[in-house]
Every structure is written in structure tokens, then in C-alpha cells.
Amino acid sequence: MRKVLLFLPLALFAAVVLAFAFRLYAPGDAIIRSRMVGKPMPDFALKPIVPNHPGLAAADLRRGAPRLVNVFGSWCIPCRVEAPQLEALKARGLPIDAIAIRDTSADVAGFLRDHGDPFQRIGDDPTSRVQIAIGSSGVPETFVVDGKGIIRHQHIGEIRPEDVDGIVAAWEAAR
Template structure:
């Protein structure tokens, strides 16, 4: 066996293979970012897998508010959606929220740092998919839920356990690939 030749081939081949593997890895990463499967700015909300935190929020604009006890007392799953009339991605998810409500999953809204006037206008314009709407004027409850921007949604199992969370609008891809499987796991 010609050892020097083999080792020279290895010396050229191993770095080349490493560079190629790195390239493929980065390409896969960028592809996943482009398709929305991977978001480097996302982080896991530690609330998932735990019971909802303690809070009580008043209703707004004639809607009923709610608290931790009301979520725990539920017999069916509920989607808690943090939104605001001043939030543009919320407008984007509004038609899909209406579809979710129509499909039978109750949505309870928490209006984040919002005033009753603009909120009423928003609901009149983009529809009201919410069974209840509570007002978190100071935004303190949102912080206790680990919310860092609207919209964010939490799937709450009967008994008040948080089973799934998304930071960002509920678009059809997310609903199909994440929300529906999470719902199926509950039943």
C-alpha cells in the first residue's frame, strides 16, 4: 500500500468534506428559515407544560373577563389569544381565528395594552372570534405569561394546563402543522 499517497489524499479530502458538510448544514438551516420551520429569534415559553399563572382580568367592551379559576374550571380546551387593536400581525391572523372559532375551539382573548374605543372599532372591522375578552391594560399579566409581543396564543387543556404556545400570528401552516396536532393530542 502506498501510504504517503493515501495520507496526502486524506489531507486534501478531510477538510474538503468538512467544508462541504458545513455548507450543506448552513443551506439546510437557511432553507428551514425560509420555509418558516426554523426561527432563530424564537425561544420556548417555559409556561408550556405548566398550569396557567394566577391572574384576574376585567372584561372590556361588554365582553366577559376571566381569571385563572375560569380557565381551570373548563371542561373543553380553550385557545387564549393575546392581541391588540394596534397590532398589525393580529389583523393578519383575524380571518384564521374566525375559522378556528367556527371549527369549535373556543377562543378567549386578552387585549394587551389596549383602550376600549379602538378595540371596539377593531372588533367591528375584523370580526370578533372571542367568547370572552379580558383587558390587560398594564401588560403585567402578559409578562407573567412570558408574552413578549402580540399576537401570541396558548392552547389550554381542560384543567388549566398549557399544552402549546406560539409567538406570532396563527397562519394556516402553523394551524395545520402545530395547533391541530396539539389539539389531537389533548383528546
């Protein structure tokens, strides 16, 4: 009995190593799924931030057709990286609205001039209040909202070229 007991630490260690190895070779995806997926957009009404785009309210997302909502900031580098992909989504017929986080009118205008303007409506969220309410913890993020204002999909981080088809599919599915 004592002999077996002496090897107990080794056995425990072996179990820990197995767990480590498992995790090392099957790394769990680090993305935390939004609890907002499947839930309606909370109520909000954001003022416009640039003159040539109207502001964005939750009511605008309940007009019967699915839309994308892009959460971005002119100060955010990955947002520039994803700009061509947003253009591509627009070209494939997806309507896109945006929420500008902690931004200024001049900066957003400059961003749209330099990196393209795929947006219909842009709401001004200077304190991130709406961003937090809709379950977004960073920029950029992109939501697929169906015609009844229910969040169907949340893409966290920049949209890379390989993500475009997936987002189109999520938008198709929301119809």
C-alpha cells in the same frame, strides 16, 4: 513541526467556515420555545375591556375543556392578518378567549367590528403584566390551555392559514 504549525491558522479558519456553512444551510429555527409549556397558567383575573364580553381569569381556563387564549392588540397589524384564521378556528368548534394588551375599550370595539369577533371572554391587560406572567413576549400569540389550566402549546406570531390544522391538532391533543 514548524511547517505544520504554519498551516494551523488555515485549519482553524476551515473549521470556522464549516460551522458558518452548516448554520447557513441548516438555519436553526429562531423561535424560542416557551418555558411555560407544560406548566399551569399563573393566577390572574382581568377586568372586561368591552361591555359585551366578560373579563378573563385563570379560573375560567380550568373548567374541564381545552380552550385557546389569543394575546392581541387592536394596534397590532399582524393581529388583523390572523383574524380570518381565528374565525376559521371558531368555525371548527374551538372556544377562544383573548387578552387585549395595552388597549382601550373604544379601539377594541372597533377592531372587533372591522375584523370579526371570534372571542368569548376578553381580559384587559393595560400594562402587559399578565402577558409577561404567562410567558408571552409579543402580540399576537396564541396559547392552547387544557381543561386543568395547563399550557399545552404556544403559537408565537400571527396564525397563518397553514398553521390552522396544527393548532386544531394541539387542541384535540389537549382534550
